[in-house]
Ligand SMILES: Nc1ncnc2c1ncn2[C@@H]1O[C@H](COP(=O)(O)OP(=O)(O)OP(=O)(O)O)[C@@H](O)[C@H]1O
């Protein structure tokens with residue numbers, strides 16, 4: 001019953017977020033700031049993780065198909081599939097739930113406990129629109145982050161493959177281009193956009209509706225990370241079943 | 246003018262406000278006094294609509310707030326200035342941006358007009374050289390004064406201050422009190438101040454409401470407060486020796 005109540009509040013929050021929009025001149029600044037914090041600020045860690053995990057995926061694949069009958073280009077093919085289908089959209093989003101999500105929860109939560117949200121409301125400002133909407137808009141650039149993750153993951157695979165001597169560069173690149181299904185790209189970006197929405201709204205919900213003081217802000221960030229990850233994993237399952245099978 | 250009728254507010258089992266009736270007139274400084282924990286902040290937040298209350302009504306210039314549409318509520322709120330007990334400055338903005346915020350949101354003024362207004366109010370709260378500081382770099386008293394500047398910058402119709410001079414030294418305190426009284430009269434604002442500072446009570450209390458145990462125990466002006474024999478009020482107001490003496494002298498003077 002309680003969960004139903006939370007779910008209802010969550011959807012009401014989303015509806016409220018689009019009402020009574022903040023003045024555009026102010027909103028523009030807020031969106032730019034969020035793009036800087038949430039998107040640009042994440043590029044470094046995304047690039048780092050993608051490159052090295054891409055490399056590891058390649059090494060693991062190469063080591064596990066060590067059979068002369070299997071063509072060498074399979075390494076590139078397998079790396080591409082795992083990076084594009086799952087690693088970049090889903091697992092990067094879980095990492096972002098930790099980075100971006102807890103940042104959103106703690107910054108909104110701090111505003112809640114120090115009465116800054118009350119101050120906005122008292123002035124007659126729709127605080128949900130003011131705080132959550134710019135995060136939602138800036139995270140619409142999230143597919144851009146994921147594209148970079150895909151590219152660097154595959155590049156990391158190439159580097160590991162050539163450096164470790166598992167296959168030649170030519171074989172790897174041939175594998176990456178093998179049997180390319182454009183719909184897989186669409187599937188990956190549909191997921192990404194939906195996860196972006198989750199990344200913007202679930203952590204905001206946990207920050208906005210929290211009660212208590214500084215200690216609870218920390219707790220809310222943790223809960224927010226758990227729930228964002230759970231929602232992403234469950235939606236990932238449902239979307240995969242829906243779109244690919 | 247704000248009228249409050251039979252206001253009841255509880256948190257779970259704790260009945261904090263037990264039927265408050267009072268009215269706050271325009272152009273006057275109205276003070277709410279009472280011990281720490283007596284419900285002053287809760288009362289103010291009910292007035293602002295930040296807390297829902299179980300019973301009673303609050304009318305802003307005749308309009309019953311709870312019966313207004315969301316848009317009408319926001320229209321009234323755009324004319325409200327509020328100083329929170331903990332200042333509630335936006336910590337992602339500089340002091341100057343904090344003060345400019347209501348102007349940016351609710352007026353169509355040019356950048357230089359806004360800047361002039363901000364400079365003017367910051368000067369009035371004695372903060373002429375703190376423009377570029379972040380709130381976290383300001384002292385508690387400075388934050389309070391920034392909060393006051395932010396509350397008055399857009400010439401509100403209703404001004405609420407939750408302990409505007411707690412954390413300020415006596416001199417600044419008086420400056421702030423005078424400032425609030427001055428702008429209240431100048432712009433005919435309906436001002437409601439929570440306080441337990443007896444200096445303010447004596448200096449600017451044109452109407453004083455004394456809260457105790459969830460009830461309005463007493464109300465009157467700062468002159469009435471010298472004469473009253475209500476024991477709860479005198480116990481609270483004249484708890485310090487200094488004020489006891491002041492009262493004695495006042496009463497002797499009047500005979
Ligand atoms: N959000 C809340 N939830 C539960 N109880 C609350 C809440 N806010 C206030 N109270 C209770 O209401 C009572 C009145 O609190 P309030 O903050 O109004 O006191 P106050 O008169 O402003 O005191 P002070 O002068 O110290 O600021 C207290 O007993 C407090 O515990």
Ligand SMILES: [Mg+2]
Nearest residue numbers: 285286330407
């Ligand atoms: Mg208080």
